[in-house]
Amino acid sequence: MSELRFDGQVAVVTGAGGGLGREHARLLAARGARVLVNDMGGGPDGSGKGSAKPAEAVVAEIEAEGGVAAPSAESVATPEGGRVIVEQALDLWGRVDVLVNNAGIAGGGLFHELPPEQVEAMLRVHVLGAYNVGRAAWAAMLDQGYGRVVNTSSNSVFGLPGTAHYITAKAAIIGFTRALSMERAGHDLKVNAVMPMAYTRLTAMLPSGRFKDWLQEHYGPERVAPFVAFLASKQAPCSGELFTVGGGRVARVFLGVAPGYTAADPSPEAYRDHWEEIMSPTGYAIPADSQEEIALYSGEIGWEGADSPDPNRAT
Secondary structure, eight states: OOOOOOTTEEEESSSSSSSSHHHHHHHHHHTEEEEEEEEOOOOTSSOOOOOHHHHHHHHHHHHHHTTTEEEEOOOTSSSSHHHHHHHHHHHHHSSOEEEEOOOOOOOBBGGOOOOOHHHHHHHIIIIIHHOOOOOOOOHHHHHTTTTEEEEEOOOGGOOOOOOOHHHHHOOOOOOOHHHHHHTTTTSEEEEEEEEEEETTTTGGGGGGHHHHHHHHHHHGGGGTTHHHHHHHHHHHOOOSSSSEEEEEEEEEOOOOOOOOOOOSOOOOOHHHHHHHHOOOOOOOOOOSSHHHHHHHGGGTTTOOOOOOOOOOOOO
């Protein structure tokens, strides 16, 4: 079986000064990619003036292993930073084939106690960071007709107390991935997202205990990078998908919709009395997009035409 290679390709990996990003960058470089290692070098919560040293250290590792890489300490949190990051890769190597949006910060606190500046910082780095670098890279990928984007969400979106701002940011990444996947304009562009579970300096902030020890032993970031590299490769088989990844395990996570209940005469009481039917997942579907979700059940509310019920969608 042939080895997945990235010879002749250029990858940009954000948040690559340590943890998951470092492993992504090292593996892509080991498989032949020229890698822009981006990390502004701040603290786990985004504090500090930043430093190029983390990115430079990873570049040194890659070069010592025979790979090609360059450091970047620009912040992903501004449109200018995103543009400069991508322009650096283009200036150095003439193209961008792979973008791994991995930059992130950590932090917690009860919803009603979170200071606005902490919430805004979280959204700037995770959501706008992916958007800013993604926007610049997407333009280059459209020009060359090829590209792979791997975004980083989190399984915290299933629910985790004390991290409302973090979960909000990571849930937004799911929507961003789906939206961007719809804008491929007929090119060989694929966008997917992962929910990585790994022991990094961010998860090292967890309280000490058996779970933390177990995570450190079994969930190294090097066990996430291989699947990210697969999604970043020419052989990536999908777009707009979401996967939970950790400890060697990979599983699809999807947005599904159940048949539900359709009331002929809607009333609060009608929905109260049919609550079990509304909540039952039996017979669920996985819509490819919002129009397909509408079409799945539009017949139950009187649509009988063969074309789309959405007047804004071409038929």
